[in-house]
Amino acid sequence: xxxxxxxxxxxxxxxxxxxxxxxTPLILRSVLIVSTIVLTIGIVATVLHAxxxxxxxxxxxxxxxxxxAANLWTLLVGVKAGSPHAIMTIGLYVLTLVPLVRVAFxxxxxxxxxxxxxxxxxxxxxxxxxxxxxLGRIG
Amino acid sequence: xxxxxGMAEASNDAEFPGDCAVLTILGGLFAxxxxxxxxxxxxxxxxxxFIVPGLVILAHVPMQVAVGASLIxxxxxxxxxxxxxxxxxxxxxxxxxxxxxxxxTGALTGAYLAGVISQPILEMLFALMMLQSAYxxxxxxxxxxxxxxxxxxxxxxxxxxVPGDDGRMTPYGVRNLPGxxxxxxxxxxxxxxxxxxxGALKVAAMDHLMKLPLKxxxxxxxxxxxxxxxxxxxVFLSRGDVAAAVAAPVAIGVTGGALLGSRILPHAxxxxxxxxxxxVLVLIAVEMGWRALSGI
Numbered sequence: 565x566x567x568x569x570x571x572x573x574x575x576x577x578x579x580x581x582x583x584x585x586x587x588t589p590l591i592l593r594s595v596l597i598v599s600t601i602v603l604t605i606g607i608v609a610t611v612l613h614a615x616x617x618x619x620x621x622x623x624x625x626x627x628x629x630x631x632x633a634a635n636l637w638t639l640l641v642g643v644k645a646g647s648p649h650a651i652m653t654i655g656l657y658v659l660t661l662v663p664l665v666r667v668a669f670x671x672x673x674x675x676x677x678x679x680x681x682x683x684x685x686x687x688x689x690x691x692x693x694x695x696x697x698x699l700g701r702i703g
Numbered sequence: 704x705x706x707x708x709g710m711a712e713a714s715n716d717a718e719f720p721g722d723c724a725v726l727t728i729l730g731g732l733f734a735x736x737x738x739x740x741x742x743x744x745x746x747x748x749x750x751x752x753f754i755v756p757g758l759v760i761l762a763h764v765p766m767q768v769a770v771g772a773s774l775i776x777x778x779x780x781x782x783x784x785x786x787x788x789x790x791x792x793x794x795x796x797x798x799x800x801x802x803x804x805x806x807x808t809g810a811l812t813g814a815y816l817a818g819v820i821s822q823p824i825l826e827m828l829f830a831l832m833m834l835q836s837a838y839x840x841x842x843x844x845x846x847x848x849x850x851x852x853x854x855x856x857x858x859x860x861x862x863x864x865v866p867g868d869d870g871r872m873t874p875y876g877v878r879n880l881p882g883x884x885x886x887x888x889x890x891x892x893x894x895x896x897x898x899x900x901x902g903a904l905k906v907a908a909m910d911h912l913m914k915l916p917l918k919x920x921x922x923x924x925x926x927x928x929x930x931x932x933x934x935x936x937x938v939f940l941s942r943g944d945v946a947a948a949v950a951a952p953v954a955i956g957v958t959g960g961a962l963l964g965s966r967i968l969p970h971a972x973x974x975x976x977x978x979x980x981x982x983v984l985v986l987i988a989v990e991m992g993w994r995a996l997s998g999i
Contacts, residue, residue: 596782600958603951607729610948615725621948622728628765630946652947656775656940659954662782663933666926667803670796681859685800689930692807696814696937 588669595665599658606652614648621649664693732952735761736776740960743780743900744925745968746980750780750957751899751932752836755829756987759994764949766822766829770898771945774814774936776957777900781929793922798861798877798915803927805884806905809891810931814938817896826995829897833988836903840981849914852876856913865916875916883913887927895935900928 610618636657642650667690674682735757736750743750751773758769817825852862853876861877886908890901902924909920939945 592782596779596958600955603955606947606951607955611725611729618948619724619728621946625768625946625949626763626765628767630768630944649947652951653940653945656936656945656947656950656954659775659782660778660933660936660940663778663929667930670800673796674800682797682800685804689800689803689807692804692811693930693934693937696811696934697941 588666591665591669592662595658595662599655599662602655602658603652606648606655609646609651610648613646618648664690667693729952731762732949733956736953736956737960737963739776740780740957740962741964742960742980743902743957744961744964745971745976746840750961751777751897752833752903752984753987754953754957755898756833756991758949758953759826760987760990762949764946766825767817767944768946768949770817770825770896771936771939772950772953773898774894774932774939775945775950776953777894777898777932778929778936779954779958780961781900781925781932782958782961793918794926795861795863795915795919795923796926797859798909798913799923799926799930801859801861801880802883802887802905802908803930805887806891806894806927806931807934809888809893810895810934811891811938813892813895813897814935815895816892817898817939818942818944820896823995825897826991828893829899830988830992830995832893832897832899832901832904833984833991837981837984837988839903839907840977840984848873848916849876849878850874853878853880855880863919865919875914875919877913877915879912879914883908886912891931894928894931895938898932898935900924900932902928 739750739753856877867873890904905924
């Protein structure tokens, strides 16, 4: 597959280049692969071990019945007990790490560049993501 | 959810011998998600705008469940497409981060409001957003570059360079950051509320108002929809409003579809596909609007 010649829409420093072109795609892809593997394991476990439960859950969802919140600890206990639902939920949490990781990398980039307006802006965005999780807990 | 779930699932097998049904449901969700991710990445609209109506109309799940699954799928679409976009350097990080401050604020507000707004109103809002996406798809202007940034954008060094027709790097300017930021707050609220990336609104803000080149707008919007949806998804996930049974297969399907779409994007004549996407969007908007009106 031929991609167009890589270029930067903003004049890039060497650090920016290395972080953007090398590390960010590598980490993004790794997190994405891990979450896909975990989600796939959850789905395969569902089909093999709890197909009836899945169909039951899906029909309950069609009537708007959600299972409610679970904290990380109970999810991990669920994974240990072989619950496909717990495995899939963990996979979904890993997937939502992707934007967090991307923003965190951007923060590193701006800190290295001593670009403080953008350090503040990136920190605000990162804080918003973390607040999102906390708001969900409180709500 | 507790440790006994594994056993509960196992014991349910005897009552529900659903081997065939489970494959049918999962197969349907996968097919829907792959298509949504592919079209989402190719059109720059994000997968959510197709996933929500797909789940509501075809899979018969309530709006709330569809929104939770869709937010996850928007994160997946953005992540899948971003691997290609980041490597190719189309994303304007400074524009993305400055505008994302406005969008994340809107997304958190929207995700919070989603629990208190009724299904018919959500469906009507969704139909209106789809019409906006369709309108945007068919009214995109040419790709002329702004020669210089206005004072504020210049101070924030928001401009950049893109290759021109002759392959030489051509600088472009950016303007009207405040106007773009206002639209981004609205895009964020819609994103958190409706589980979509609001990609059309974001690209419209960058393309029409701020005069960024189209492909830079698309790639930057792609970065942003992932972050915005991530904020909303975290609210939904930690509140227990994401149904893993639906969201997990949808996330995998959408990621695959988005990867495929983003690889085809540099070679595709996207303009020719826009009219088709716009027609589909209008049809779905009419269907969702009709459902909303009959539910009120």
